Amino acid sequence: MDSDLNAMAGNAAMTPEHIAGEEPGPGPGASGGWGRLRPAMRWESGLVVVVIVIAIMGSALSPEFLTANNFFNLGLNTGEIAIMALPMALIIISGEIDLSVESTLGMSSAVLGVLWADHWPMLAIFAVVAVVGVLAGAVNGLLVTRVGLPSLAVTIGTLALYRGIALILLGPRTVANFPAFYTNAGTTAIPHTDLPWSIGIFIVLAVIFAIVLHATPFGRSIYAMGDNAEAATFAGLRVKRVKTSLFVISGLASALAGVLYTFRLNTAVQDNGTGLSLDVVAIVLLAGVSIFGGKGSIGGVFLAVLAFAGLQNALLLTNFNQEATGLVTGGLLLISVFVPNAAMFVRYLRQAARRATRRLPSEPALSMPRRDT
Amino acid sequence: MTATLAPPREPGSPASASSRRLAERVFRVREFGIVAVLIVFVAITAAIQPRFLSITNIQFVLVDATIFALLALGETIVVISRNVDLSVGSVLGISAFLTAQLASQAHGLPLPLVFLAGLGIGLGFGAINGLLVSLGRVPSLVVTLATLYIIRGLDVLIVGGSQVVPSSYYPSFLTISKATVGGIPDLAIVVAVVIAVGAYCLRSFRSGRELYAIGSNPDAARLAGIPMGRRIFTAFALSGAIAGVAGVLWASRYGTVDSTAGTSYELQVIAAVVVGGVAIFGGSGSVVGAAIGALLLQTINSALYVLGVSPDWDQAIAGFLLLLAIVLDRFISLRLTASLRRRSARRGQ
Numbered sequence: 001m002d003s004d005l006n007a008m009a010g011n012a013a014m015t016p017e018h019i020a021g022e023e024p025g026p027g028p029g030a031s032g033g034w035g036r037l038r039p040a041m042r043w044e045s046g047l048v049v050v051v052i053v054i055a056i057m058g059s060a061l062s063p064e065f066l067t068a069n070n071f072f073n074l075g076l077n078t079g080e081i082a083i084m085a086l087p088m089a090l091i092i093i094s095g096e097i098d099l100s101v102e103s104t105l106g107m108s109s110a111v112l113g114v115l116w117a118d119h120w121p122m123l124a125i126f127a128v129v130a131v132v133g134v135l136a137g138a139v140n141g142l143l144v145t146r147v148g149l150p151s152l153a154v155t156i157g158t159l160a161l162y163r164g165i166a167l168i169l170l171g172p173r174t175v176a177n178f179p180a181f182y183t184n185a186g187t188t189a190i191p192h193t194d195l196p197w198s199i200g201i202f203i204v205l206a207v208i209f210a211i212v213l214h215a216t217p218f219g220r221s222i223y224a225m226g227d228n229a230e231a232a233t234f235a236g237l238r239v240k241r242v243k244t245s246l247f248v249i250s251g252l253a254s255a256l257a258g259v260l261y262t263f264r265l266n267t268a269v270q271d272n273g274t275g276l277s278l279d280v281v282a283i284v285l286l287a288g289v290s291i292f293g294g295k296g297s298i299g300g301v302f303l304a305v306l307a308f309a310g311l312q313n314a315l316l317l318t319n320f321n322q323e324a325t326g327l328v329t330g331g332l333l334l335i336s337v338f339v340p341n342a343a344m345f346v347r348y349l350r351q352a353a354r355r356a357t358r359r360l361p362s363e364p365a366l367s368m369p370r371r372d373t
Numbered sequence: 374m375t376a377t378l379a380p381p382r383e384p385g386s387p388a389s390a391s392s393r394r395l396a397e398r399v400f401r402v403r404e405f406g407i408v409a410v411l412i413v414f415v416a417i418t419a420a421i422q423p424r425f426l427s428i429t430n431i432q433f434v435l436v437d438a439t440i441f442a443l444l445a446l447g448e449t450i451v452v453i454s455r456n457v458d459l460s461v462g463s464v465l466g467i468s469a470f471l472t473a474q475l476a477s478q479a480h481g482l483p484l485p486l487v488f489l490a491g492l493g494i495g496l497g498f499g500a501i502n503g504l505l506v507s508l509g510r511v512p513s514l515v516v517t518l519a520t521l522y523i524i525r526g527l528d529v530l531i532v533g534g535s536q537v538v539p540s541s542y543y544p545s546f547l548t549i550s551k552a553t554v555g556g557i558p559d560l561a562i563v564v565a566v567v568i569a570v571g572a573y574c575l576r577s578f579r580s581g582r583e584l585y586a587i588g589s590n591p592d593a594a595r596l597a598g599i600p601m602g603r604r605i606f607t608a609f610a611l612s613g614a615i616a617g618v619a620g621v622l623w624a625s626r627y628g629t630v631d632s633t634a635g636t637s638y639e640l641q642v643i644a645a646v647v648v649g650g651v652a653i654f655g656g657s658g659s660v661v662g663a664a665i666g667a668l669l670l671q672t673i674n675s676a677l678y679v680l681g682v683s684p685d686w687d688q689a690i691a692g693f694l695l696l697l698a699i700v701l702d703r704f705i706s707l708r709l710t711a712s713l714r715r716r717s718a719r720r721g722q
Contacts, residue, residue, distance in 0.1 A: 097514075099640075143696065143700070147700055147703060148703060149699050149700065149703055150653050150654055150699075152457075152514075152653055153647050153653040153695075153699050154696065154699070156640050156643055156644060156647075156695065157644070157692050157693075157695035157696040157699065158692060158696070159640060159692070160640070160641075160644065160688050160689070160691050160692030160695065161688075161689055161692030161693055161695075161696065162692070163688050163689075163692070164685075164686070164687070164688035164689025164690065164691070164692050164693075165689055167685040167686075167687075167688055167689065168683075168685050168686060168689055171683065171685050172685075270685075274637070275636075275637065278518060278521070278522070281518065282518065282519075282522070285515055285518075291512050291514060291515055292512070321529055321530060321533065323526075323529040323632065324526040324527075324529040324530045325526070326521075326522035326523065326525050326526040326529075327522065327523055327526025327527060327529075327530065328526070329522050330518075330519040330520065330521070330522030330523035330526065331519070331523060333515065333518065333519040333522070334505070334511075334516070334519040334520075334523075337509075337511045337512075337515050337516070337519075338509060338511065341509060341510060341511060
């Protein structure tokens with residue numbers, strides 16, 4: 001049960017990655033860095049087009065769309081989700097998933113609120129919140145790697161557990177009146193720029209994550225275990241240790257997001273961040289990260305954050321019912337998994353036609369070539 | 374998770390072998406553990422607060438648990454086939470609102486038609502999920518995550534800020550969840566029958582067994598000639614249809630319905646299914662187990678309330694139990710595999 005999501009993927013099947021397999025590209029063993037990057041680059045160029053289309057549509061819909069002020073608002077509402085998307089990308093690339101991030105965010109927010117109400121010094125609170133995040137991630141990671149449980153089930157469990165701890169800590173209480181120094185940081189721009197602090201932090205983190213993922217042995221090993229955890233283990237990679245550390249990083253990032261969230265709204269309440277996990281997963285999948293693991297890039301995540309934020313914001317400006325933006329997020333998500341499959345399907349139909357087989361067009365769908373694993 | 378361990382053939386004296394086999398059977402049944410937990414839990418709660426076993430309270434728990442168990446039934450069918458349906462909460466929500474509106478505006482409409490409407494709405498969305506997963510060959514986690522958003526978005530667009538209030542229904546709609554036969558809620562009886570039928574179909578029908586086969590090993594199932602696309606499509610369609618019916622019950626039970634009905638219910642349903650011993654990666658588990666899992670989670674909620682524990686503790690305890698259930702399940706299946714291997718090795722000598 002090492003690569004749970006691979007197992008879950010067993011009977012559904014095609015992702016962008018499989019399209020790459022169609023090219024006469026280099027085999028997995030012979031591939032150099034660039035050979036591997038090629039299919040990913042193509043996904044990202046598609047995303048660039050999407051972002052541009054959204055920008056054009058947005059500015060056509062409202063003259064305010066491409067203003068600095070609007071960019072600021074756009075970033076403000078996306079910062080925490082974007083920060084959590086980075087470790088989520090790594091986790092999904094490694095073949096696991098973490099649905100508990102929103103509750104880790106909520107739990108950190110609750111700890112922050114409770115300790116502040118108890119007049120703790122802010123720096124000590126930050127230390128405690130960081131420890132809470134690390135512990136939350138470690139529990140996930142150890143249950144997944146050492147006990148050998150599917151991460152989907154574990155993190156659904158901790159999703160409830162961590163939110164439950166936030167409920168116990170805070171109850172119906174609301175803690176507000178955080179010091180202005182911090183709440184200002186939550187709602188104002190970094191001096192001399194139009195970027196909110198959370199987006200600034202996201203950009204710095206994105207650079208670090210990109211370097212780690214794409215240019216270090218640690219990062220490359222994440223791809224290897226996402227492709228085939230067993231092979232990675234036999235190749236001497238510390239699969240369990242790496243995966244555990246990814247969950248810990250995710251916990252820590254979610255705790256950071258919790259602090260930012262609390263300061264932005266100047267409130268710690270029990271339901272802070274409810275429902276964000278699925279947004280985070282949606283962004284990561286939109287980024288071209290394969291739910292089966294082994295594929296994706298931080299550049300894609302960056303573009304997906306832009307697309308996601310731009311779309312939400314464009315809808316907001318057009319007075320679209322704000323609660324219904326899920327309609328568009330969901331649509332985008334579906335398109336992002338179907339476009340590669342449709343291309344595959346069309347190519348398959350064309351081949352089938354060339355072979356002049358007498359199959360009905362609906363039938364081949366069930367006998368498309370499959371990736372051998 | 375090793376799915377179904379074939380019981381080893383025991384040569385030797387028939388009497389001791391059969392009794393041992395019986396004991397083995399009882400302990401190997403996954404539902405056994407959870408029923409034990411349920412009984413212990415009810416006993417402890419009732420010892421502290423006898424009011425917990427009052428007729429009204431039991432009726433309350435049963436009615437709440439039936440909606441939950443119904444959803445767990447649908448989810449189990451999907452999970453057994455190594456898929457997952459995250460959209461049940463949204464389907465329940467939209468079906469609850471539309472049928473509630475139907476019940477409050479068309480007063481002459483016979484009740485079965487309202488249920489049929491709920492069923493149809495759910496079936497439609499379930500069929501879309503099924504088509505996308507089986508024909509589109511996209512992982513169900515992604516598809517149903519997307520439809521979770523999309524259906525909820527549709528719901529919000531349709532509902533807007535409005536809500537349906539209980540006073541606007543015709544009276545018989547609200548009494549669906551209150552009618553009893555000999556003290557047992559009608560709903561509980563009907564749902565128990567539905568679950569029994571579901572359990573029988575999954576156990577004994579060819580198509581039911583094929584779902585387990587697909588879940589245990591999709592590649593082998595394909596090679597064995599099982600029509601995977603059709604089976605998976607059916608599983609999703611059923612799950613959707615059940616969620617649609619659950620939506621009608623939800624509207625009848627809670628009365629007030631707005632655009633948030635059933636939000637994030639899907640994770641609770643999956644929790645119930647997993648607590649009930651259904652392996653999250655398919656191939657193993659039963660509908661009855663999932664239903665008992667739902668009953669257990671609902672009982673815990675109610676027990677905490679009766680015991681005067683703040684409802685703030687509900688979620689932490691539910692989460693903890695879910696983790697405990699999967700950890701225990703893991704250890705039991707590991708122990709079982711090990712002991713079976715040891716025994717067959719001994720016999721081999």
